[in-house]
Amino acid sequence: MLDIKLIRENPELVKENLAKRGNPESLIMLQELIDADKRWREDLTKLNDLRHDRKVCTQEIATLKKARQDATAQVEKAKTIDTQITAMEKEVTQIEQKTRQILMDLPNLLHETVPYGTSDQDNVETKTWGKLPQFTFTPKSHIDLALNLDIVDLERAGKVAGARFFFLKGLGVLLDYALMNFALETLYSKGYTPIEPPYLMKREPYEGVTSLGDFADVLYKIENEDLYLIATSEHPMAAMYMNEVIKQDDLPLKLAGVSACFRKEAGAHGKDTRGIFRTHQFNKIEQFIFCMPEDSWQLHEELAANCEEILQKLELPYRMVNVCTGDIGTVAAKKYDFEAWMPAQGAYREVISCSNCTDYQARRLGIRFREKEGAPPKGCLHTLNSTAIATGRTIVALLENCQQEDGSIVIPKVLRKYMGDMEKITLKR
RNA sequence: GCCGAGGUGGCAGAGUGGUUAACGCGCGGGCCUUGAGAGCCCGUGGAUCUUACGGUCCGCAGGGGUUCGAAUCCCUUCCUCGGCGCCA
Structure with missing residues (x-):
């Protein structure tokens, strides 16, 4: 949500x-x-004047009644003022709802370094890392590899839960947990506090963290309950401090969210239908930061650096892109995507998304800071979020990049300690 | 899920239908002081009007109602604590 004061004082800047x-x-x-x-x-001023009139009038009534005098005339007058107030309140509330609605729908202001563009085609590559693997054979797709190794079962998942769900099996599960543990330990060692959030959220806090369109296209709702399955742990972590005032000394607050994520993918019909690249459920370690406004751009780079460290340790070739004005989401002021190389597709595909939301989420959620204990609230703080590892997509990248001609997978060194020092995933016979 | 008790400012805690959210603590500013402390004075949630000085309104978990008037009475939702039940 944008600051209405900024819109009043500087509408041209917002317009541009x-x-x-x-x-x-x-x-x-x-x-x-x-x-x-x-x-x-204008109407609020009128309403306040009317309320003031009523106040004066009811005080007269109180004085008269105490003196045991007749107050009928004053009561009549108060009643007529009441009628006017009710009418005016109705109008003010209507306009208020309208402004709130628009304010909630308007996107965040973009940082000046966000490149102009109309679609993901215009995202600007800012860096590439790693050598693309050279194969002496035709590389298989992740799904062929996974089915061969019997670490994923899609058909039975279809039977049980439907399309875009999957059973992870055997070493697939160990690999999934290895990735989670690796990312979590990496962040923990950097001072991020691990958080396992509720997987369900009420609507009101949820409206604070995401755009309203997501409720239909992204979020699963629990029937007959005011509860939604979280699409990412970013959401409960952001809402965690809703309507709170945080001490400046406690900032930045760095969190590492651990959760499954649930997404309807309603807008993605026909995209990535085969395999586990785009699914309704996946596990993710998420970085989240609450910080002072003046620190957010530096911390955005820190989050990005953490992402690079993780991808590099996994030895996955990737590129970093600065997401353009036409492709960036509603709440972000600037967003980097990290795209891992997918040999079977011959393309870089998004595995990480790293955003600075500035004060947009914080204002919606009413999260402010104070200079010290006991001091009054100063202003809205800034929030940032970034994937550390989304296991589904990372497994896709790992399978395809680390595949051998015999269909086995060489496990990246950093993950081996989480998998009993295993070096390879091979089919058991 | 049932029964009971609660939810008031940054914190603690009064107020139980009649103008002002008492008294504290914390925090900010000022006076005093060589300095610090103590003491004293002013301020310390949000919105809105005003060039300014300064007004006005809202705010007692959220929403609705009764009343000329609600933190206070009624209904409802949420949350916290205690007791019972159920459960990995």
Whole structure:
């Protein structure tokens, strides 16, 4: 959510920034917001005047009653003021809801370093790392490898849960947990506090962390309950401190979320249908930071550096892209994607997404900071989030990059200690 | 799930239908002091109007209701604590 004060004081700046996202509708919404806000303030002043009149009147009544005098005339007057107040309240509430709605729908302001573009085609590659593997044979796709090694069962998952679900089996499970443990320990050693959050969230906190469109396209809802399955541990971690004021000394707060993630993938019909690249459920270690506004850009780079360290230790070739204005999400001011090389597809595919949301989430959630204990709240802090490891996609990358001609997989060195010092995944006979 | 007790500012804690959220603690500023401390004074949630000085309104877990008037009475949801039940 943007700061309404900024919109009032500097509408041109907001306008220019929104225009960069290439969504002309948002400019119309902004103008509607500005008009409605002006009317809201006028009406609020009138409403406050009426409430003041009523206050004066009820005090007269109280004084009269104490003196045991007749207050009928004053009561009548108060009643007429009440009628006016009720009408005015209704109008003010209506306008308020409208402005809130628009404010919730408007996206975050973009950082000046975000490249202009209209789709993911325009994302700017900022770095590549690692040598692309050379095969003396035709590399197989992750799904052929996984089925051969009997570490994934898709058919039975279809029977049990439907498309885009999977059973992970045997060494697949060990590999999954090895990745989780590796990422978690890496972050823990850097001072991130591990968090295992609730996997379900109520609607109100959920509205604070994501755009409203996600409720239909992304989130699973529990029937007859005000509960949604989390799409990432970013969401409960962000909402964790909702309506709180955090001491400046305690910032930055660095968290490492551990959870399964659930996504409807409603907008992805026909995409990545084969295999486990895009599924309704996967495990993920997530980095999350609450910090002072002046520190967020530096910490964004820190998150990105952590991602690189993890990918490099896994020996996965990747590229880093600066996500362009047309492809960046609603809440992020700047976003890096890390894309691992997928030999069977001959393409880099997203495995990590690393965002600075500035004060956008914090304002929606009412998370502020104070200079010290006992001091009044100062302003909204900044939030950042980044994947550390999403196991599904990382397994895809590992299988394809580390495959041998016989279909076995060489396990990256850093993972072996979590898998009983095993060096290879081979089919047991 | 059932029964009971609760939810008031950063914290602690009054207020149980009639203008002001008492008294503390903490925090900020000022006076005093060589300095620190103590002491004293002012301030310390949000919105809005005003160039300013300064007003006005809202805020007692959320939402609704009764009333001229609600932190206070009623309904409802959420949460916390205790007891019982169920359960890995």
